[in-house]
Amino acid sequence: MLSTKGQVIERLLGGAFICRTRYEDSWRFLRIPANREQVDAYLGQLNRLVVTIGTGPDTEVFFCGYRTLGDAERKKLSEQFRDICQALTPLVEWLVLVQDAAGQDAPLTEGMPVRLNELQTVIEDTPAFREQLGHICRYSLFKSTRVDVDGQIKLIFKRLCDLGYLIRPNTEKQIYLATGKLDYLYEVIRFIDDAEGLNLDGQAESAIQGQLL
Amino acid sequence: MSDHLKQAGLSFLRQLARHAEPIMEAYLAGSIADQALESGVRERLLKDGILYRPEPGADLHLRRVVRALLEEALRDDRNRRIDANTGSALATFKTLADHYKEAHHQGDYAAAEAYLGDLKEHVYAFGETLSHGIRVLWSRINNEFGYVGTLDAKIRENELAQSQVSELLAGLELVSFEVLAESAGDLRELRHLLVTNLQRTIGSCAQELSIVQGRLLELLGRFREIRGRTRLIKGWLLHLTQHPEYQVGPHAAGSAIPALVNRAAPALAPASLSLHDPTQEAVLLALLAQVRSLHPRESRVQALAEAPALTLTVPDDFEVRSSTTRAAVAAYFCEVIDSGEALSALDYRDSRSLPWDAESWLYQVLGGYEGLPEEQKRHFELETIGEVHPLYSGNFIIRDLRLWLV
Numbered sequence: 001m002l003s004t005k006g007q008v009i010e011r012l013l014g015g016a017f018i019c020r021t022r023y024e025d026s027w028r029f030l031r032i033p034a035n036r037e038q039v040d041a042y043l044g045q046l047n048r049l050v051v052t053i054g055t056g057p058d059t060e061v062f063f064c065g066y067r068t069l070g071d072a073e074r075k076k077l078s079e080q081f082r083d084i085c086q087a088l089t090p091l092v093e094w095l096v097l098v099q100d101a102a103g104q105d106a107p108l109t110e111g112m113p114v115r116l117n118e119l120q121t122v123i124e125d126t127p128a129f130r131e132q133l134g135h136i137c138r139y140s141l142f143k144s145t146r147v148d149v150d151g152q153i154k155l156i157f158k159r160l161c162d163l164g165y166l167i168r169p170n171t172e173k174q175i176y177l178a179t180g181k182l183d184y185l186y187e188v189i190r191f192i193d194d195a196e197g198l199n200l201d202g203q204a205e206s207a208i209q210g211q212l213l
Numbered sequence: 214m215s216d217h218l219k220q221a222g223l224s225f226l227r228q229l230a231r232h233a234e235p236i237m238e239a240y241l242a243g244s245i246a247d248q249a250l251e252s253g254v255r256e257r258l259l260k261d262g263i264l265y266r267p268e269p270g271a272d273l274h275l276r277r278v279v280r281a282l283l284e285e286a287l288r289d290d291r292n293r294r295i296d297a298n299t300g301s302a303l304a305t306f307k308t309l310a311d312h313y314k315e316a317h318h319q320g321d322y323a324a325a326e327a328y329l330g331d332l333k334e335h336v337y338a339f340g341e342t343l344s345h346g347i348r349v350l351w352s353r354i355n356n357e358f359g360y361v362g363t364l365d366a367k368i369r370e371n372e373l374a375q376s377q378v379s380e381l382l383a384g385l386e387l388v389s390f391e392v393l394a395e396s397a398g399d400l401r402e403l404r405h406l407l408v409t410n411l412q413r414t415i416g417s418c419a420q421e422l423s424i425v426q427g428r429l430l431e432l433l434g435r436f437r438e439i440r441g442r443t444r445l446i447k448g449w450l451l452h453l454t455q456h457p458e459y460q461v462g463p464h465a466a467g468s469a470i471p472a473l474v475n476r477a478a479p480a481l482a483p484a485s486l487s488l489h490d491p492t493q494e495a496v497l498l499a500l501l502a503q504v505r506s507l508h509p510r511e512s513r514v515q516a517l518a519e520a521p522a523l524t525l526t527v528p529d530d531f532e533v534r535s536s537t538t539r540a541a542v543a544a545y546f547c548e549v550i551d552s553g554e555a556l557s558a559l560d561y562r563d564s565r566s567l568p569w570d571a572e573s574w575l576y577q578v579l580g581g582y583e584g585l586p587e588e589q590k591r592h593f594e595l596e597t598i599g600e601v602h603p604l605y606s607g608n609f610i611i612r613d614l615r616l617w618l619v
Contacts, residue, residue: 015479048477065475074466076478081465088461089453092446099443105364106439107446143555145596184473189445191473192461200448201441207451 004029008039012050012064019061019180021111022167030062047073053187054180059110061180084188090139091165091185094156097123097132108178109186114166116157116174124149228261229279236263236275240283244272285345288352295346295377299384302339309335310396310403317400329402336406340414346381347418350374350425357432364440371433378426385419541567542581546616549593555617557598578614594619 002010008026011018018026029035030050040049044067051065066073098114099107101122108114123129130149137144137152144155157176160166165185166176193200229236232254239245245264247255255273258264264273275283281294309332316325353374358367390408397403453459465474486497544565549556558578559571567574582595596615602608 010481013477013479013481015477046480048480051472051475053473064477065472066477069470069475073477074470077465077470077474077476078463080476080478081461081463081474085461088449092449095446096450105443107442109439109442143596145594186442186445187473189449191471192464193445193448195464196462198448198452200452201444202448203451203455204444204448207447 005035005038008035009042012039012043012062013046013048015064017061017063017164017179017181017184019110019183020058021177022164022179027060027062031060043067054183059180059183061110061183063184084185085192087141087163088185088189090136090141092189093132093136094160095182097129097136101126101129108182110178110180110183112178114176114178116153116176120149120153123153225261228257229263232258232263236279237283239264239273239275240280244274246272295349295381296342299339299387302335302342303387305335306332306339306393306407307396310407313403314396314398314400329406332403333406336411340411340418343381343385343414343418346377347421347425350378350429354425354428354432364436364443368433368436368440371429371436375426375429375433378422378429382419382422382426385415385422388415538569538573538577539581541565541569542577545578546581546593549616549618553618555596555615558614558616575611575614578616579611582616592619593617 004025008018008029011023011026016023018030020027030039036050043049043064047067048064049067050062052060052062054060066077069077095107098119101119102114106112123133133149133152133156134147136142136156137146142156142159144152146152146155157166161168161176164181165179167179168176189200192198235245235250235254235258238249250258250273255264259266259273262276263279265276266272267274309328313325313328313332316322316328353370358370361367361370388411390412393407393411394404397407464471486493488497545556545558545561548561558575562569562571562574569577579595582590582593585593594617596617597609597611598613598615599609599611602610
């Protein structure tokens with residue numbers, strides 16, 4: 001059996017995002033600065049370190065980054081960034097679909113539950129949502145050839161669990177929880193927004209006001 | 214005099230009790246129609262100041278004091294009203310203190326006593342109003358403004374609560390203990406009431422209000438963040454629809470790489486088991502049992518159930534022709550199982566430089582997939598890549614196949 005520290009190191013090296021929802025023990029462990037130093041010291045031997053995102057006191061997400069960047073590391077980072085950018089649009093469309101279908105103000109963030117059955121009922125009853133779901137399924141991220149809502153939505157949820165954006169705490173229930181990796185996604189969009197000056201916030205607001213007028 | 218007041222008060226309270234139902238209806242619905250009440254009852258309630266008509270022709274409404282009494286008793290969340298009028302309370306204190314001092318100096322102790330009682334009532338009520346205001350604020354914070362639906366409404370409610378807190382704090386700043394001490398003079402009871410007592414009340418209220426203010430700001434920050442996230446993702450989709458050719462810049466390629474993008478690739482491969490470790494024997498056996506259970510078990514049961522009559526005949530001669538195509542298809546399936554990733558049939562053919570042309574190879578793969586037993590087949594998913602025939606509907610031309618594990 002591994003100690004908590006061993007477990008944390010294993011998860012970090014395995015490329016996992018450590019958040020409160022997914023790995024609460026590891027997350028609590030890493031929040032203590034002394035523990036984090038120990039893990040950092042160990043990872044240092046492998047040219048790695050612990051990176052944190054999230055500003056709130058309970059919403060930190062930890063993952064593993066490189067300590068120094070050589071050519072090989074840069075290549076890896078570029079690849080990864082390209083991958084995540086390709087996944088952004090399908091994921092964002094899915095987030096908007098879930099938010100709209102549930103009629104919520106807030107998009108999914110770490111720790112929020114999604115009830116697949118309820119979502120499915122709403123989507124099945126609303127042609128616009130059905131169409132949106134079909135559109136999302138055509139992205140290569142989900143690559144589904146199914147035509148029924150049931151098959152499509154289950155495949156998407158399964159893919160999202162595989163990719164680490166959702167977890168299913170109880171395998172007998174169709175209730176999923178969003179993980180800290182989704183928060184990472186928001187941070188990436190915010191970063192691109194800042195870096196390229198896209199002013200996404202303003203665009204969305206003017207669109208909303210346009211609708212109201 | 215006091216006996217008369219007592220009688221009048223009792224009859225007022227009885228009045229309330231007797232008409233509890235219409236009063237509660239008016240409280241819940243906001244107003245009550247004229248027709249809902251008998252005219253005698255309506256007149257009485259209007260006369261006693263329990264109901265009033267805000268404008269001619271309007272329905273009857275509950276008087277503010279009655280409504281406040283009910284809100285207070287029911288701890289109703291909708292209660293947003295906070296009385297922050299410190300100035301008038303202070304002026305009342307000063308006036309009553311002056312009355313008391315005057316009566317005291319003139320030796321009219323009975324009058325002085327009455328004024329002191331009055332003043333006490335006002336000071337206590339002032340403290341009570343403050344703590345009530347704070348409690349109202351807390352109850353709204355604690356359910357996170359759950360009584361309004363949308364996020365924007367919550368943000369507005371939060372802003373209202375913040376302005377109320379600032380008003381309360383500004384009101385508390387008006388209280389100057391120097392002035393109060395001066396108006397209390399050297400009268401012990403007055404000093405106790407106006408300085409010691411009030412100081413304690415205001416001290417604890419100010420402290421609590423600053424905590425309330427902190428919590429409100431924190432909540433507002435959270436609401437704004439949630440709203441920011443919604444706008445972020447909606448803005449992203451909007452941006453993509455407006456600029457379909459948009460590509461994210463190469464942010465991970467520059468010289469300064471932000472921490473956000475710095476994500477190390479997974480570095481752990483699964484370790485292998487040590488077959489010579491006797492302590493792991495139990496685990497290994499369990500794993501082995503699982504491997505076996507993947508093989509079809511039903512076939513054996515069926516064979517027993519449907520065993521035909523056994524006749525011994527000379528078996529027909531037949532030749533098992535080993536087909537290189539079938540072997541290649543099997544190898545393709547194994548490759549998909551080993552890699553665990555989707556693999557295109559044509560890519561595979563090219564990478565192994567297999568001799569068949571594209572069409573017959575695709576036919577072989579399709580045939581191999583369809584020929585699998587059902588329980589193996591459901592572990593795979595086969596996607597046909599191609600296009601619809603431009604002229605004849607209902608015809609689909611397959612250009613490539615992709616196979617992956619489900």
